Amino acid sequence: MMKDQEIEKEEKVNKLQWFLFVIVIPLLFAIALTLVITTIAGVNVFDVAKKYGAKVPGVSQLVGETKTTSEQVLKKNIVEQKATIEEQKMKIKELEKEAENKQKQIDSLKQEIERLNAELSAKQEEEAQSSSNEAKQTVQDISKMYETMSPKNAAAIISEMSDGDAINILSSLSSDKAAAILEKMTPANAAKYTALLTKRAEASTSE
Template identity: 50%
Template structure:
């Protein structure tokens, strides 16, 4: 009997809580939602917005991220911009150094080109002088007697003698070779033939 009394007491307390507290509370919430919706208030957005500021609730509500302080974001952006600026300044410095190195190389090459041009001009003048000297020698040997020319040429070094023989006319060359010893004439003829083949 006592058990039945306890059960009926628990049921009556549960019924009292259900009818007096829970049902009126749910009804009041429903009426408030309807009234706010009719008034044009989006209740769920408002709940998300207020829920953001409550520490435990903000982690439960999906899609709500904690607000990032605008000043902190600006600081982060400023730090990123300063890092980018430093990188770009470093790249500019590297490029300036590279330009200076290339300019130094260009200057060195220009100096070398000028030096080579001067050497080339000097060689051209030397060749002109040598050509002039050969022409002068040719005139001397052309006017000299063939006997004297043959005697002098055999006393010269082979290269010098060949240079002179090459500048002579065919008639003078054959006359001078005829006045030489046969061995000398054969040697110069062979050397002239070799140089002509080259």
């Protein structure tokens, strides 16, 4: 009984070996050789297989499904790209609107600054006119008062005066006091009053 089983097993193994050596291996070799030859000849075996496979019902259905899937993916990508473009357009419009609102705020602030400057100029002119009409002290008397005042306070007051009044006071002060006051002014005001004092000195010299 054991011998029969062993003989049967050997027969199965022999049949499998025969199948591998006689059918499978030669078939694989033939396929490999065919692929090499067709490749050297410039024929794309896969394209040919796809072309003729499309005519076979089962294969053609598979090819058709693949094509349909590719088209669906492409259409989906196109729809997504369009949605992205529309979203970007909306964001651009929002940014443009925001920039427009910011510009309106800037224009409004500029107008407010201009109005305040106009009010300040009118107030300064009114104060200067009132001071010139009501003041009974001479420039010398006022100069004495500024000589005793701190340079910082004097600079703050003189900067608010008209150019004529400021130059009258500064020119009547001692050189040290005038220099100390100019040092406490902003660079712009200090440069302006220095230039005016220079012009007055030149005019006095020419006379």
